Amino acid sequence: MDGAVVERYLRLGLQLGRHVDGIVDAYFGPPELAAAVEAEPAAEPRELVSSAEALLDELEEGWLRDQVVGLRTYAGVLAGEPGSYADEVEGCYGIRPVFTHEDVFTAAHEQLEALLPGDGPLGERHARWEQSIRVPTEQIERTIAAVIEEARVWTRRLVGLPDGEGVDLEIVRDEPWLAFCSYLGDLRSRIEVNVTLPMSAIELLVLTLHETYPGHHAERCCKERVLVRDRGLLEETLVLVPTPQSLVSEGIAKLAPEMLLEADSGAALAAVVHDAGIDLDLAHALAVGRALEPCGWADVNAALMLHEDGAREREVQAYLERWGLMTPELAAHVIRFLQEPTSRSYILTYKAGLELSRAYVAGEPERFRRLLTEQVRVGDLLEAGGGGAPTSSGV
Template identity: 55%
Template sequence: MTDLVTRYLQLGLRLGRVEEGLVDVYFGPPELAEAVAAEPAPTAGRLAVQAAELLADLPDGWLRDQVSGVRAYTGVLAGERLTFAEEVAACYGVRTEFTDESVFATAHEQLSELLPGSGPLGDRFRAWRTSQVLEPDRVEALARAAIELGRAWTERLVELPPGEGVELALVRDVAWSGFNEYQGDLRGLTSINLDHPRTALDTLHLVLHETYPGHQAERVLKDHLLVRGQADLAETLVLVPTPQSLISEGLAELALDLVVDGPGGAEFTAALGVDVRHALAVERAIQPLRWADVNAAIMRSDEGRSDDEIRAYVRRWGLLDEEQAEHVLRFMSAPGNRTYLAVYPAGRELCRGYVNGDLARFRRLLTDQVRVSDLDDPR
């Protein structure tokens, strides 16, 4: 492990002490984590200085991109003022703009054609979703089957290392919807919150995003090929406010399209015993509405709009119910999540444009240290 990588890992672990949740994954040398935990409590200002010092010593490349994100984020934590777009660009390497509401209006029109009837579109959409909700035992059965079929799909694309695997946990009384915790040693734990009503398509989206060919596949492949294969310990750390997270969320968001809506998707869903063709059409129609949450975050951050205005905005344009709108508001209110809302739609669009139906490119996202600037490279 080089001195530069050691400094990066120390920097990231210290960032996790400043704000909980910013270290998404760490499975590197335990003695390094223990040493950082024993240090005096760090400050955001001091970490911003350390990040700037490390940047000065790093050549252009993937690691420098990650440290640039840490420098930007620690600066914000230390009191530097950036607009929403400036912070997204500095942390994740992409620029976001306020999406014209005509985009949402067009999506509403398309959705209205898919969900005909009387009454406001939002009411019709929410009633349709409610009619599709599965019982918890059906969610569990579908999730377990989807994990195995998703693993088989991924294995046909790229060989997974021996001994890898993921456990499924069904939980309640937690604030989040679901996530995959990579535990090192090629193992993961995917948790699904059964308190959240889920349709068949919701369940497939979550499972494929979190497991195969999404987060679990990416982590085990990079652990196997980069950490173990090339002794690149920088990959043992995944930090939230970095380009690494943008690409990780982007490729995971592509999983549903590639597996369920791609070639062989009908056979995949038939094996699961579900028919999600109409739900997929609805999902495609509402994709642009993901940017309504980003608009709301921009309004809150840059314009100082009230919480009531934010709730009303995402309910109107995002077609969210009261509980969903409250969840979006809580999410964007957490300092670590202020700009993370943009990562999902921005990462999805970038990775989708890069892959463009070429599974070899998707395989590269799963196995290589891809930079955001690489996503514009046609090679």
């Protein structure tokens, strides 16, 4: 790839980041380029639209062009271009959100009825079950640190993690997200875990594997080694939220817990939780998670209700509590996430990314390794899934 073209892409992404904090998820490229962009007056969104369109005119079909389409879409949103919420999501990520019929959630609830027997509404029973395996707040940091060490061993066997990689764990409160992996470059990440809401043992396991090994941190440090250091692909030094890169990344991170917890390594990870005094039946917890999984599309429905239908927050909150089986606190947290400038369109990446990545990997660790080390496009995932959008998104 022409170095001048790559530099224009990096500059475009960094310039967009001047407008909305958090659009640039990570940058570990040439520091002089970032310093130059920071020293300039912020470019107007219309200028960034023009810059993106000029770049698209020069790019052939491929990973970088997909990225610039996402940036052009987001620049247009900042510039106030007309268009629907669904148009915005599709332009950024390459997948169009559609409303999932509640029959999908009803079927999931029926499976959960058998897994969570007892008195009272299903949502209350689910909440009681989660409470029964809740990790005390004061033990969360220590338990996550132990899970990280176990997960690192498995990931090293799969992909051969580069020497010197590692993560720093930080406990935070009152953030719009549950956890966050900030890739710092030089094979290091800062993992922030939000303990504002209660956390169950299975949530702790899933969240930790999602953010660290073999999820976000593993992807970023592997790609820094293989794509940036070995192949000189500087475009990989910039990680941007409103682009297809994020859908693939969230697909990897959402699939990561499944790769470990449903394999032989699951027993060792469950033992870490047991050492913290939590009586976790891992097989049962995984069965509950699989049954509940389709209800994740209720989050996408909630976004469409808010941003396309103009629904009021209290209506969306009630919807999430009913169909997503969320506590009032978690439903309110999701609504906050859906209203943040950096995440209002991002919600699709979790469910669509998981379904597409799962179809791509098809249970083969080698194909998961490819996700961690290669520039896999959303189109590649769609092709592996039969050429269509995720099938669980509608009926």
